[in-house]
Amino acid sequence: MSFSEKQEALVKEAWEIMKEDVTALSLYFFTQVLEIAPAAKGLFSFLKDEDEIPQDNPKLKSHAVKVFKMTCEAAIQLREKGEVVVSGSTLKYLGSVHLQKGIVDAHFAVVKEGVLRTVEKGVGEKWSEEMKGAWSEAYDQLAAAILAEMNKEA
Ligand code: HEM
Ligand code: ISQ
Incomplete structure (x- = not known):
C-alpha cells in the first residue's frame, strides 16, 4: 500500500500539535507503555x-521525542520514496541498542499502542x-526496518 500526501500531512499535523505539550505527552507515552507492559520499566x-515514573527527566523526554520524530521522518520517506530509509549508521545503532536490550517483535506492538494512544491524547478533537x-x-x-537490522546483527 502506498503512502499518500494526505497521510504524510496527517502525521506531520499531529506532531506539530504535540510539540506544544511534549513534556506531558512524553510522560503519558511512558505511562501507557508501562500500563500495557509493566516489565518494560526494567529495560x-x-x-x-x-x-x-520521573515527572521531569530530560532523558525520558528525549527518548520519547525520538520515537515520535523518527515516526514522522518515516512518514515523509514513505511518501517520497515508498519505503523507510534510515541512514546506515543510525540503523546499525538502533539495531544494536534494541538487540542488546533483548527487545523482540511483540514489544514493538506494545510501543505502537503507546504511540497511538499518545497521539490520540495529544491531538484531541483532530483524532481520526x-x-x-x-x-x-x-x-x-x-x-x-529496525527489526530487520536486529535480525541481521543477531
Ligand atoms: C533506545 C528508538 C522500539 C526499548 C532507543 C533509542 C532510540 C530508540 C532512538 C536510543 C536512544 C539514545 O540512546 O539516545 C526506537 C524506535 C522504536 C523503538 C523508533 C520503534 C519504531 C522499541 C521497543 C522497545 C524499545 C519496541 C521495547 C520496550 C528501548 C530501550 C532503549 C531504547 C530499552 C534503551 C534506553 C536506555 O537508554 O536505557 N530506542 N525504539 N524500543 N529503546 Fe527503542
Ligand atoms: C522505545 N525506544 C525508545 C524510547 C521509547 C520511549 C517510550 C517507549 C518506548 C521507547
Whole structure:
C-alpha cells in the first residue's frame, strides 16, 4: 500500500500539535507503555531504579521525542520514496541498542499502542481513523526496518 500526501500531512499535523505539550505527552507515552507492559520499566536505564515514573527527566523526554520524530521522518520517506530509509549508521545503532536490550517483535506492538494512544491524547478533537492509520503505517514500516537490522546483527 502506498503512502499518500494526505497521510504524510496527517502525521506531520499531529506532531506539530504535540510539540506544544511534549513534556506531558512524553510522560503519558511512558505511562501507557508501562500500563500495557509493566516489565518494560526494567529495560530503561532512567526508569529501572525509580519507584515511579520521573515527572521531569530530560532523558525520558528525549527518548520519547525520538520515537515520535523518527515516526514522522518515516512518514515523509514513505511518501517520497515508498519505503523507510534510515541512514546506515543510525540503523546499525538502533539495531544494536534494541538487540542488546533483548527487545523482540511483540514489544514493538506494545510501543505502537503507546504511540497511538499518545497521539490520540495529544491531538484531541483532530483524532481520526485516518490519522490513526497513517501513524500505524509509518510506525510499522519503521519498526520493520529496525527489526530487520536486529535480525541481521543477531
Ligand atoms: C533506545 C528508538 C522500539 C526499548 C532507543 C533509542 C532510540 C530508540 C532512538 C536510543 C536512544 C539514545 O540512546 O539516545 C526506537 C524506535 C522504536 C523503538 C523508533 C520503534 C519504531 C522499541 C521497543 C522497545 C524499545 C519496541 C521495547 C520496550 C528501548 C530501550 C532503549 C531504547 C530499552 C534503551 C534506553 C536506555 O537508554 O536505557 N530506542 N525504539 N524500543 N529503546 Fe527503542
Ligand atoms: C522505545 N525506544 C525508545 C524510547 C521509547 C520511549 C517510550 C517507549 C518506548 C521507547
